Amino acid sequence: MPAQQTISSFLYDCLAKEGITEIFGVPGDYNFALLDELESYSGIRFVDNRNELNAGYAADGYAHVAGLSAMITTFGVGELSASNAVAGAYSEHIPLIHIVGSPAFSMQEAGTKAHHTLMNGDYSVFLRMHQEITCYAVKITPENAAEEIPKAIASAVRERKPVYLDIPQDTATTRIETPGIQQELSYMSDELVVQETAQLMKEAIDQAEKAVLLVDIFTSRYHMENIILQLAEHLNIPTAQMMQGKSGFNEQHPLYIGIYAGAFGSQQVRGYVENADLIITAGLLESDFNMAKFTADLPAEKRIDIQPQEISIQNKARYNTVVEEVIDALTLMECRTFEQIGYLPSFYDFPSENYSERLLAETYYPIIQKLLQPKDIVVVETGTFSYGLPHVRLPENTLFISQGSWQSIGYALPAAFGAELAAPGRRVLLFMGDGSFQLTAQELSAMAEQNLKPVIFFLNNKGYTVERYLNTENTHARYNDIPHWDYMQLVKSFYPAAETVSVSTSTEFEEAVARIGQNDTLHFIEMNVDDQMDAPIHLKRLREFAEGSSS
Numbered sequence: 078m079p080a081q082q083t084i085s086s087f088l089y090d091c092l093a094k095e096g097i098t099e100i101f102g103v104p105g106d107y108n109f110a111l112l113d114e115l116e117s118y119s120g121i122r123f124v125d126n127r128n129e130l131n132a133g134y135a136a137d138g139y140a141h142v143a144g145l146s147a148m149i150t151t152f153g154v155g156e157l158s159a160s161n162a163v164a165g166a167y168s169e170h171i172p173l174i175h176i177v178g179s180p181a182f183s184m185q186e187a188g189t190k191a192h193h194t195l196m197n198g199d200y201s202v203f204l205r206m207h208q209e210i211t212c213y214a215v216k217i218t219p220e221n222a223a224e225e226i227p228k229a230i231a232s233a234v235r236e237r238k239p240v241y242l243d244i245p246q247d248t249a250t251t252r253i254e255t256p257g258i259q260q261e262l263s264y265m266s267d268e269l270v271v272q273e274t275a276q277l278m279k280e281a282i283d284q285a286e287k288a289v290l291l292v293d294i295f296t297s298r299y300h301m302e303n304i305i306l307q308l309a310e311h312l313n314i315p316t317a318q319m320m321q322g323k324s325g326f327n328e329q330h331p332l333y334i335g336i337y338a339g340a341f342g343s344q345q346v347r348g349y350v351e352n353a354d355l356i357i358t359a360g361l362l363e364s365d366f367n368m369a370k371f372t373a374d375l376p377a378e379k380r381i382d383i384q385p386q387e388i389s390i391q392n393k394a395r396y397n398t399v400v401e402e403v404i405d406a407l408t409l410m411e412c413r414t415f416e417q418i419g420y421l422p423s424f425y426d427f428p429s430e431n432y433s434e435r436l437l438a439e440t441y442y443p444i445i446q447k448l449l450q451p452k453d454i455v456v457v458e459t460g461t462f463s464y465g466l467p468h469v470r471l472p473e474n475t476l477f478i479s480q481g482s483w484q485s486i487g488y489a490l491p492a493a494f495g496a497e498l499a500a501p502g503r504r505v506l507l508f509m510g511d512g513s514f515q516l517t518a519q520e521l522s523a524m525a526e527q528n529l530k531p532v533i534f535f536l537n538n539k540g541y542t543v544e545r546y547l548n549t550e551n552t553h554a555r556y557n558d559i560p561h562w563d564y565m566q567l568v569k570s571f572y573p574a575a576e577t578v579s580v581s582t583s584t585e586f587e588e589a590v591a592r593i594g595q596n597d598t599l600h601f602i603e604m605n606v607d608d609q610m611d612a613p614i615h616l617k618r619l620r621e622f623a624e625g626s627s628s
Contacts, residue, residue: 084222085114085249088242089121091230092174095145099124099498100176101132105151107193108178110249112149124498124527127519129155131491133162133173134517138456138492140171141478142499144300145234147174152243153193156203163239164210165483170298172233175211175241177203182218182245207241214241219251237298237385266399274388274396275406278381281391282312283413285355290316291337291375293367294481295360296325299385304401305359306330308383311407313414314357317346320467321367323477325360328470335421336468339369341618343468345421350375357381366481370622423468424614433583436606438465438613440583445534446470448590450504454478454496458489458509460543462536465613466508476503487516494520497529505531512541512559521571521599530599535564538606546612546620568601579603 082090092100101124104112115123126132132148140146150156156177166173179200180191188198195202201216208214213232215225229240282288290309296302302325309316309332317337318326326333335346350356351374358380365371377392388403389395396403425446429439442465449455451472457463457479471477478496480488493507514535524531541557548554565577576596580586580603589602612620 081252081254083114083249084217084219084226084244084251084253085111086118087222087253087255088176088226088244089115089118091226092147093120095230095234096143097121097145097147099139100147100149101126101136101139101495102149103129103132103151103155105155105178105193107152107180107246108149108155110246111176111178111244114249115149123149124523126491126523129158130162130487131494131517131520131523133159133166133175134488134491135495135498135520135523136173137162137166137169137171137488138478138495139499140166140173140495141492142454142476142496145172145174145230146495147176149176149178151193152177152179153203156207160207160210161485163207163241165480165485165488166239167210167212168483169480170237170295171239172237173239174230174233175207175239177241177243178249179216179243179245181247183247185245204241204243210239211241212236212238214243216243217245217248219248219253222248222253223255266402270396270398271402271406274390274398274403275410277390277394278388278403278407279410279412281355281381285353285413287353288312288314288355288357288415289334289350289353290314291319291322291350291356291358291361292316292325293319293322293358293360294325294362295385296322297360299360301360301385301400302326304404305383307408308357308359308404312412313417315349315415315418317350319361319367320369321362321364321481322360323467323471323479324475327473329473331417331419333420334418335423337373338467338615339372339374340622341369341372341615343421343423349418349421353379355379355381357383359383360385362482364482366484370619372622420470423470425469436581436583436586436604437608437611441586441604442466442469442613444583444587444590448593449475449506451475452503454493454500454503454505456489456493456496456505456507458507458513459484459486460510460513460536460541461538461546461612461616462508462510464543464616464619468613468615486513488513490514490517491520493531494524494527494529497531498527505529507531507533508536509533510536510538510542511562511564514564515559515562518567519571521568524599525572525574530597532593532600533602535601535603536606537564537603538609538611540609542609542612543616545610546616547623549620549623552610564603565601572599575599575601577601577603579605581605581607
């Protein structure tokens with residue numbers, strides 16, 4: 078006989094089944110029913126953020142580690158505050174369950190002019206807005222809850238995108254009969270399609286003299302790392318990553334050659350990739366950031382494109398199929414193998430020839446590369462760091478979290494908070510700048526409340542340096558300046574136990590790095606850079622390209 082339980086407890090059972098142990102958010106009167114149930118629910122706890130935007134960013138970081146996340150906001154004011162983070166999760170393919178506590182269904186039917194509404198009686202307006210930034214949006218009722226809640230969660234997991242659940246106050250506490258949580262059936266491909274796709278891939282591979290595998294964002298988003306590694310090893314194929322592909326391939330593997338970033342990255346990697354007569358891409362995203370302002374030269378006629386649900390072969394044939402099955406079939410075939418070329422040195426493998434005691438990007442990136450350890454979680458803010466750190470070679474099993482597509486400044490601090498909650502046994506390293514810090518600094522308070530201990534590298538270059546680089550017409554515009562804060566004192570006010578240090582030279586930075594781990598607390602290293610136009614090599618080349626394009 079079906080069990081009977083409240084809709085909110087059924088929701089939490091569905092989330093617990095997916096491995097969620099924390100839900101982020103901010104309380105508000107329309108979500109009290111949801112939060113009251115959660116407070117007494119065993120196995121999932123509510124994590125209170127300083128605002129809803131930060132809750133969304135934290136949930137995003139959590140999903141990077143755990144595979145799925147959830148947050149609870151209140152109707153109108155709360156959900157709209159979080160909507161930037163939800164849109165970012167959509168852009169970045171992050172599965173996030175956004176649960177909104179809304180006014181009682183009786184109020185909604187009556188069109189009551191209640192607070193947090195637009196005072197026009199329209200209670201579906203925010204759901205309609207979220208239909209554009211989620212892959213599934215639904216208002217939960219007693220009649221549809223048993224079907225729609227599992228359906229929405231399955232959509233998030235399958236599509237790797239956020240979903241939206243509007244749950245009215247009175248609906249949350251309504252008891253319904255639930256048939257038990259069903260496992261979603263996995264999809265199997267047609268065997269003939271699998272074999273035909275694998276055979277055509279083999280023919281293209283066998284005809285190639287020089288080939289390369291390019292690993293990109295959807296490899297890690299859709300958990301294809303193992304099957305792509307299997308393909309790489311079967312073909313013995315030199316493998317590079319795109320800028321947004323970090324974490325998709327082990328950078329210590331003998332087949333790994335480096336980051337491909339068109340005209341702005343390693344010219345040795347660029348030469349190898351662009352001179353290959355076969356380019357196999359895994360999870361490719363052809364965005365402006367990823368394709369280095371489209372200086373990346375990857376003709377479709379030379380490519381086999383492996384995407385999560387389809388494979389395209391040299392711009393001639395496209396097959397909707399299960400990638401794992403095709404690669405399994407391919408690895409049973411005897412294919413041409415390629416010659417290893419080994420890792421091609423990056424910008425930061427050695428101390429800079431232009432070593433400066435004054436703190437500069439050319440000097441501090443090699444130091445950063447040396448301090449990284451296996452299993453670290455590296456969270457990178459949008460800014461100069463997002464152009465420099467992708468070129469740093471990662472140790473094995475290091476997770477790299479950044480927003481290459483959405484690029485919302487202020488993202489990284491709350492995202493690091495969520496990532497560390499999802500992986501309490503791993504070291505979290507957060508890299509952010511002063512401009513973005515001023516947007517979401519208050520989440521340090523949440524870190525202190527949860528006793529989290531990340532290592533924060535804080536680049537103080539007195540404003541939005543990345544914007545100065547991108548605006549070639551008005552480099553020193555005053556709108557890219559920001560007010561000075563006493564960052565050391567501010568961090569201590571939010572997190573009294575934090576270990577803080579301010580450095581201005583390479584020697585001081587190395588000494589500060591050496592002290593990491595000596596005190597079991599949050600480490601905050603302020604990196605003071607004198608030159609506002611100091612930047613990593615990738616960003617300097619991008620600016621030269623932009624100047625040439627505009628001249």
